[in-house]
Amino acid sequence: MTTPTTRQAAVTVRVFTQRFSSTPRGARLARRLALHQLDRWGIPYGSEVSDAVGLLVAELAANAVTHGRVPGRDFELALTYTPGARLRIDVSDTRGERRPASVATGPLDAGGRGLLLVDALASRWSVLDRVPVGKTVRAEIDLGP
Template sequence: MTTPATRQAAVTVRVFTQRFSSTPRGARLARRLALHQLDRWRVPYGSETSEVVALLVAELAANAVTHGRVPGRDFELSLAYTPSLLLRIDVSDTRGERRPVATARGALDEGGRGLMLVEALASRWSVLDRVPVGKTVRAELDLLTGCPARGVATGRTPRTQPARPPGAGA
């Protein structure tokens, strides 16, 4: 006995990748172009998703410029967007030996809060090795299951419960 084939819905993944100079100007341009690209993908300027992505890209790009800079080398921004499902932000630089760690800071410390923001805003984040040299810091937003920005881009109301890992029971 054979079972009928199950049709899988096609999933569209939109991708944007651009290299930027490892300068404060390059970091600002990365943020601006990320928002422009989201707008082209129908995630409008000023939406909650757009605002969250602006903060994430700004922090990750600033870290690449500040801590991952090698003279004469650029950093790379990559966005992967699956409408209504996932938005992935990758920022890559050439300093693989300098891996970021989110740490608590004192009230009077002037810096060091960027990754705490990333941790608070992203559904998850990680650091990946980059071949042949360097690292990629990745932040992901689950647009269906609990991203704080989910409702604006998809037209659905955001959930107030934290997202569950795939396969977790209700």
């Protein structure tokens, strides 16, 4: 007796990776190219997902440029898109010792307000070690039901 096989649809995972100069101009370019790439993948400009990703990339790139900058070193943006399931945003810099502490909890906190935005828009986010040096801040948006 043979076991019937069921065919599963192939899942195509799309990836975009680019390095940018650790400057405000590099952060703006990262946001613009991320939105352009999403549009090419079928997530149109102005959609809810596109707007959320634009804000997440803008905040994470600004943090990389402001707090993770090492002169002469770039930061990296990576987008990983699994249609119907998830979109992952990774922003990496070479300053591993400066990690996001936490989300601001009070009106007089000196920092962490941008992380409130990340916390509100992302399904989940975390800070990972980057090999050989640095850190990666990862934010994920669930797209499925």
